[in-house]
Every structure is written in structure tokens, then in C-alpha cells.
Amino acid sequence: MTIVLNTLAEGVASEQISTLIKGDVEVVNTSDMKIAHCTGCNMCWLKTPGVCAIKDDYAGIIKKLVVAENLWLVSDTRFGFVDWHGKRVMDRIVPMLNMYIEFRDGSERHELRYHPLNFGLLYKGEADQEFLEEWSRRVASNLAGNSLGVIKMGEDKSCM
Amino acid sequence: MHVVIINGSPRVQKHSNTDAIIQSFGKGLHESGSTYELYSLSNRGEWDAARDAFITHEQIIFALPLYVECVPSIMLEFLETLPAKRQQSAQISFILHGGFDEGHQLRLCERFLQSLPAQLGCTYGGCLIQGGSFLIRMRDDEKMKKAMDKKMDGYTKMGLSFADHGNFLTPEVSKFIGHEKNPWFVHLLFKLFIKRLVRNNFDYFAKQWGCTRPLDDKPYLRLEIKR
Numbered sequence: 304m305t306i307v308l309n310t311l312a313e314g315v316a317s318e319q320i321s322t323l324i325k326g327d328v329e330v331v332n333t334s335d336m337k338i339a340h341c342t343g344c345n346m347c348w349l350k351t352p353g354v355c356a357i358k359d360d361y362a363g364i365i366k367k368l369v370v371a372e373n374l375w376l377v378s379d380t381r382f383g384f385v386d387w388h389g390k391r392v393m394d395r396i397v398p399m400l401n402m403y404i405e406f407r408d409g410s411e412r413h414e415l416r417y418h419p420l421n422f423g424l425l426y427k428g429e430a431d432q433e434f435l436e437e438w439s440r441r442v443a444s445n446l447a448g449n450s451l452g453v454i455k456m457g458e459d460k461s462c463m
Numbered sequence: 464m465h466v467v468i469i470n471g472s473p474r475v476q477k478h479s480n481t482d483a484i485i486q487s488f489g490k491g492l493h494e495s496g497s498t499y500e501l502y503s504l505s506n507r508g509e510w511d512a513a514r515d516a517f518i519t520h521e522q523i524i525f526a527l528p529l530y531v532e533c534v535p536s537i538m539l540e541f542l543e544t545l546p547a548k549r550q551q552s553a554q555i556s557f558i559l560h561g562g563f564d565e566g567h568q569l570r571l572c573e574r575f576l577q578s579l580p581a582q583l584g585c586t587y588g589g590c591l592i593q594g595g596s597f598l599i600r601m602r603d604d605e606k607m608k609k610a611m612d613k614k615m616d617g618y619t620k621m622g623l624s625f626a627d628h629g630n631f632l633t634p635e636v637s638k639f640i641g642h643e644k645n646p647w648f649v650h651l652l653f654k655l656f657i658k659r660l661v662r663n664n665f666d667y668f669a670k671q672w673g674c675t676r677p678l679d680d681k682p683y684l685r686l687e688i689k690r
Contacts, residue, residue: 349665352679401680441532
């Protein structure tokens, strides 16, 4: 199963997403969801393992991720990188890992709480493609999965 | 010299490792006669004052923890509220840290930070990088105190150095990062001894925090199975 977190304004680019990502796909539009920034409180690692201390709509996303194989992020960009809306849903992914440490791909990594997740990125606007590819590769490595690719989206005609 | 320091961590100041680093660094600034003012983005009430200070001062440092291979989302949000152009020139420098001790894990974020000042009409003053900061939060614990005191002293020295040179573009700052990757024998030692030691330490911290579940618990999968 593939989960797509669309952090663009609701419905925007939905046509492009369904063209680019095939298979058993569930698209989650996060723009109208209540999602706070991760506060780095460490509760999901040291106090209530696997459960985020912030009680908002992200809990629903974690419940989907624990049964998914692939995760795609759809994000606008700023400063050559994903914007804060896109980064915010990634920063909250911490409960998918646990506090324990191992070496994976030759690097220190946190252990997976569940199973590997592959990660891909669809982005809008001007950004540094090569930088985003390296970022996606590293994010996927954190999740013990592969990078599914980094794709720049065209101008969305569905919203015109 | 007067420096504006902005703490880009989302964690409340009281428990912020970044704040502890800034305090030690600031001690070095003070020792050399420099001054600084501090703003913490974890407190929304400080955003307007932080933005005003950013616009009106020439020496700015962002201090931040690595979050998912780059800048924390809260800091990205703040950056978007800053003007792209400015009246007088300014230099932005960075203090970047992370939980793991391997330097290479912080390099991609460093690349992003290098590209950032020009996009805000400023020059780049370098990046002070060091990993291994997870235990800062546990620095009052007897087991950790000695190593953490040494780490924090390092930041005070870097505060003195920044006051001297006016930036982080010096050889001593380049060395501050330590090792890029662990050598093979550390991997071996980790497998044989260290892994268990580290696990025990985490279990010990969790117990102190009142944790009643195993740290590798799978709460949502349990729900799935029940269903």
C-alpha cells in the first residue's frame, strides 16, 4: 500500500498525483488537517514508546503508515528545499522509529519500530533537484527503505 | 561585538539542548567582552522581536538541531516570514548540532545552510557543527556529567573564537565537527559491547521518565491485530 501525503492546498495537483503514482494508493490531503510541528519532546521514544505526545490529526497518519510500504510526500518548495508544510509532516515521523541505535548502511541509525518504508518526493516550484535527491535518499535510509525518486511536477492544469 | 542569536529548535527552552549550547557559547562571547541577545522560536511570542532583531542587526547566528536530515520545520516557517532583501548588510552564521556523533550526518543540512544567507540578502559566516548532543539533556546525570561538561566547554571556546574572528570560517571551527564516520573497529565494538550498553542507558532514562512499556513497543500494530 502507498500513502501519499499531499501538503499542497486541498485538491491541488490531485490529477498529477494519480498520473504519477500508480497502484494501491491512498492520498491524504494534509492542508485542512490539524498538524503541529514536532517539538522534539522525546516522549514517543522514552515515555510512551511509539505514541506522539501531541494529540492532533497526525495520529491518523501514523496509523496508515504502520500498514504501508511506500510513502510519497507532495510538497511546495522554498529556499531550494521543501517548504515548512512539507517538512512538518516528515518531522512528525519520529514515532515510526524507536530510541535504540544500530548501524545501517554504514551509518548510525535509529531502529525501526515497525518495518521499512520506501520514500519518494513530488515537488512544485524551483528547487535544487540534486539536493532533494540526496535528502530523499537519506530520509529513505532513515526508514530503511529505498528512495522512490524525486519528481518535479509540471504546472497544474486541474486548478485553472 | 553584539550578536543576535536565534534558537531554531522547536523544543521548549527549558529542555532545549540548543539552548544549553547557546548558553555555553554565550559565556565565551561574554568572556571576550561581546554581548548577545537571544530569541527562541519555540515561543511564538518571541517571533516578532526575533524578526525585528534579524532586520536591524549585522551579526546573526541561527542555532539549530538536525531534524529529519535538515532544518526543523518550525525554523523553515520562521525563515519564510523574513524579508528577502534588506537595507544594511548582515552576516548569518550557524551552530548546527545533532544526536548522532557522526559528522557526515550533518553535512547535507550544512549545504542547505550555506545556500540560505544569500537568499535573505546576507553573507554566510560559516557553520559550527558537532554531533553527539543527545546526552546534553541528561547532563546532570552522574554518568554523563564529565563528558558533557567537556563538550560544553568546547562551545565556550568557540564563543571566544567567534568573538575574535567574527565568523565560523576558521580551521578550528572546521575541526570542531570531529570524525565524519566511525571506523570499522567501532562498528565491531558496537556490535559486541556498546550496543547493549547504549540500550541499557536508554532503558534507564525511560524508567526515570516513568515509562512502563518496552522502548521498541509497537502500539498501533497491536491495535491492528486486536481489530
